[in-house]
Every structure is written in C-alpha cells, then in structure tokens.
Amino acid sequence: MKKSVKISLITVGVCVLLFGASAVAYRIIRTQGFANSYTINQKEKAQSKVLILTQQSHFKDSVMAKVKDTFEGQPLFIQVQDISTIDNVKQKDWDRILLITTVQSSDLPEKAVHFIKKEANFSKVHLFVTADSGRWPKKPKEVDVVTTTSKKSNIDTFSNAINQVIQKND
Structure with missing residues (x-):
C-alpha cells in the first residue's frame, strides 16, 4: 500500500x-440530571392540585x-x-400535569413520549420544552406546548408561561 493511501x-x-467522540461527549454534557422531589403548600388546604414533572438543570432549577x-x-x-417517575402518574389525581423537559436529538425522553401519545388527557397535560434552537418541529397537535432555549434571559418568560398554566381556571 502506498504511503499516501495509508496517511x-x-x-x-x-x-x-x-x-464520534465529540457526539458522545455532547450527548453526555447535555444530559439532564435527576430532579429532587418536593411539594409546594399543603395538600389539605388546596383548591387545586398540580403535578410538575421536570429534569434537573441550572435553567430548570x-x-x-x-x-x-x-x-x-x-x-x-x-x-x-x-420526569422519570411519569410511569407512576395517575391522571385522575391531578387537576393539571406539566411536563418540563428537554429535546435531545429531536425527541423528548421516551417515557414522556409514551405518556403523551398513549395516556395523556390533553385538557390536563401541558408541555414545556427546552431545545437548543428554541424550536421543536415535532410538537404534538393535541398538547399545549411552550418551547424555549435554556438561556438565563428566558427564565422569567418560561416561568411566567408555567405560572399562567398553573393559575388557569377550567
């Protein structure tokens, strides 16, 4: 074999x-962490119950x-x-369910996709998505979807959109 062909x-x-290494490194760096569970307010005094399924990232936190x-x-x-606990969600227990997740390789986490396609009551489920481009072309038609980039400048806008859904009167 010629030296030029070998080179x-x-x-x-x-x-x-x-x-390949760059693609794997990008995927690992962009992978979201596991969000801690907590409650806001007491269930006994609540007029409405909202479930928020999310991921851990600086932006989402x-x-x-x-x-x-x-x-x-x-x-x-x-x-x-x-959001990994989505398999355990009983929709009848909640007035609203908000999914706050990240698009990776043009898709949501597999469990979230399954939930939306197979089980979601679309009057209760609202989807909040972060994507590098700020757009997500695969939005399901049946679900309310808000999409943004994970930039510090978008924190107020994104949280205000979430707050509006939580406050919504049906």
Missing part, C-alpha cells in the same frame, strides 16, 4: 473517531425556584418530581 486512511479514521416563589402560601398544592 489518507489514518486521517479519515482519526476524523471519524473524533467526530431557576425556573422552578421562580414558580415556587410565586405559589408558596397559595391555596394550591404543587408536587414536583423527576
């Missing part, structure tokens, strides 16, 4: 390897802190838990 093959191989500040002390029970 070309090695160069192409290294490029493919670097691209900041948004949820604003939501918590808004609703503490209100006659409203809010349960916050990680």
Whole structure:
C-alpha cells in the first residue's frame, strides 16, 4: 500500500473517531440530571392540585425556584418530581400535569413520549420544552406546548408561561 493511501486512511479514521467522540461527549454534557422531589403548600388546604414533572438543570432549577416563589402560601398544592417517575402518574389525581423537559436529538425522553401519545388527557397535560434552537418541529397537535432555549434571559418568560398554566381556571 502506498504511503499516501495509508496517511489518507489514518486521517479519515482519526476524523471519524473524533467526530464520534465529540457526539458522545455532547450527548453526555447535555444530559439532564435527576430532579429532587418536593411539594409546594399543603395538600389539605388546596383548591387545586398540580403535578410538575421536570429534569434537573441550572435553567430548570431557576425556573422552578421562580414558580415556587410565586405559589408558596397559595391555596394550591404543587408536587414536583423527576420526569422519570411519569410511569407512576395517575391522571385522575391531578387537576393539571406539566411536563418540563428537554429535546435531545429531536425527541423528548421516551417515557414522556409514551405518556403523551398513549395516556395523556390533553385538557390536563401541558408541555414545556427546552431545545437548543428554541424550536421543536415535532410538537404534538393535541398538547399545549411552550418551547424555549435554556438561556438565563428566558427564565422569567418560561416561568411566567408555567405560572399562567398553573393559575388557569377550567
């Protein structure tokens, strides 16, 4: 084999390897953490019950802190838990269910997709999505969807949209 062919093959191989490693590293870096569960207000005094299923990230944590500040002390029970617990959700127990999640590789987490497609009562379920582009072309038609980028400048807008859904009177 000629020396130039060997160098070309090695160069192409290294490029493919670097691209693959970069793709894996990007996916790992962008993976969301596990959100801690907590409640806002007492269930016994609540006129309405809201479940928020989310993920852990700096942006989502900041948004949820604003939501918590808004609703503490209100006659409203809010349960916050990680979106991975979605399999255990009984929709009849909640007045509203908010899914706050991230689009990765153009899709939501698999459990969230299954929930939306198979089980969601679309008058109760509201979807809040963060995406790098701020747009998500696969929005389901049946579900209210708000999409944004995870930028500090969007925290107020995103939390206000969540607050409006929580306050909504049916």
